[in-house]
Amino acid sequence: MATSAATLSFFSSSLFLSSPTAKLPPFLSLSSKSSSSKPILSVSSQLSTLPILSFTGEKVGETYLDLKSAPPETARAVVHRAIITDLQNKRRGTASTLTRSEVRGGGKKPYPQKKTGSARRGSSRTPLRPGGGVIFGPKPRDWSIKINKKEKRLAISTALSSAAENTIVVEDFGDKFEKPKTKDFIEALKRWGLDPKQKSMFLMMDVPENVDKSSRNIGGLRMLTPRTLNLFDILNCDNLVLTPDTVDYLNGRYGEEYEGETEDDEEEEGAEDQNDDGTQ
Numbered sequence: 001m002a003t004s005a006a007t008l009s010f011f012s013s014s015l016f017l018s019s020p021t022a023k024l025p026p027f028l029s030l031s032s033k034s035s036s037s038k039p040i041l042s043v044s045s046q047l048s049t050l051p052i053l054s055f056t057g058e059k060v061g062e063t064y065l066d067l068k069s070a071p072p073e074t075a076r077a078v079v080h081r082a083i084i085t086d087l088q089n090k091r092r093g094t095a096s097t098l099t100r101s102e103v104r105g106g107g108k109k110p111y112p113q114k115k116t117g118s119a120r121r122g123s124s125r126t127p128l129r130p131g132g133g134v135i136f137g138p139k140p141r142d143w144s145i146k147i148n149k150k151e152k153r154l155a156i157s158t159a160l161s162s163a164a165e166n167t168i169v170v171e172d173f174g175d176k177f178e179k180p181k182t183k184d185f186i187e188a189l190k191r192w193g194l195d196p197k198q199k200s201m202f203l204m205m206d207v208p209e210n211v212d213k214s215s216r217n218i219g220g221l222r223m224l225t226p227r228t229l230n231l232f233d234i235l236n237c238d239n240l241v242l243t244p245d246t247v248d249y250l251n252g253r254y255g256e257e258y259e260g261e262t263e264d265d266e267e268e269e270g271a272e273d274q275n276d277d278g279t280q
Contacts, residue, residue, distance in 0.1 A: 048164035052244065055173045057191030063169055063247050067254045069161040070154055082155030082231050085147040097137030100125050106132075152231075157254035159234040167240040168192060169247055173211070174204075180213035189218075194239050196220075201237035203229060205245045226253070 052061040070078045106125030113120055127135045170192060177184060186196045194200055199220040204211075207223050215221050222233050226249060234240070242250070252258065 048161065048167075050164065050167055050169045050242070050247070052169045052171065053192055054171050055176050055188065055191075057193070060171065063244065064251075065160070065164055065167070065247060066251055066256065067157040067161045068154060068256060068258075069158045075158050075162075078151060079155045079158055079231070079235075082147060082152050083235065085145055085152070086231055089144045091143040093141045093143045095138040096140050097134040099137070100127060100133030103131070103133045153254060153258075156229070156231055156234065159231055160240075160250060160254065163234060163237075163240045166238065167242060168194075169242045169244060172243055172245070174206070174208040177208070177210040177214055180210050182214055182217045185211075185214040185218065192241070194241070198238040199236060200239040200241060201233050202241045203246050203250075204243050205249060 048065045050063050050065055051059050052063055054060045069075070100123075103125040106123040110121045110124050111118065121129070124132065126132045173188070176188075189196050189200070196218060197220065199222075201222045201224060202215070203224050203226075205225065207225060212223060215223050220238075222237065224230075224233060226246075
């Protein structure tokens with residue numbers, strides 16, 4: 001695999017660690033192979049060569065993945081901010097408790113002020129009694145936070161660039177499955193050099209019904225489309241599988257030649273908003 005001066009390694013990254021010598025998480029790595037000690041202060045493009053495999057597992061060619069990526073000095077912060085934004089925007093914020101004024105009852109004094117031998121009680125709704133109100137309890141709120149579109153796009157492209165070492169391209173296999181069968185899909189994974197027990201993410205432009213049904217019973221496998229592509233699944237997988245059409249899409253969407261917002265971008269943002277509203 002041919003890469004540029006600075007290479008982000010997907011499995012041994014220090015993107016989320018303050019010390020580069022600390023123990024690294026299993027799905028992120030950051031290694032710098034710069035020929036110069038001068039720091040990189042701008043967004044760069046990383047060219048990675050990926051093998052193209054046939055459905056039978058034979059190498060039939062090569063392609064390239066040319067994506068924008070943040071420099072090593074800021075990659076950790078960019079990806080961290082984007083993943084925190086995605087996770088926090090999924091919070092529904094519906095937790096609610098009753099204050100003293102909202103608890104039902106309590107209009108009558110529970111017992112006389114004196115001659116009972118007990119503490120004075122003016123109301124049964126007091127937070128000091130079981131069934132009373134809650135002091136400083138949670139109320140419905142909006143947890144969502146904002147992130148710039150260019151910043152989020154840069155975080156996704158940086159994560160995809162870091163996954164290039166463990167990425168393969170498979171020729172379109174949508175018509176290879178005549179009927180849904182998980183066993184056939186597992187055999188295909190083995191032919192492509194993938195372990196069915198590892199976490200694998202497939203990114204396809206369109207997922208045929210037979211492919212979807214054949215893969216959905218494999219626990220560590222995620223089948224995504226450009227509308228459902230998200231940063232968490234990219235970081236949480238061990239292997240990334242693309243199709244030739246997906247490579248062209250990624251180079252156009254996250255590469256240097258990207259010009260601006262398109263109709264596909266608006267559709268993706270609408271789908272993300274629906275996911276944020278419907279998840280907990």
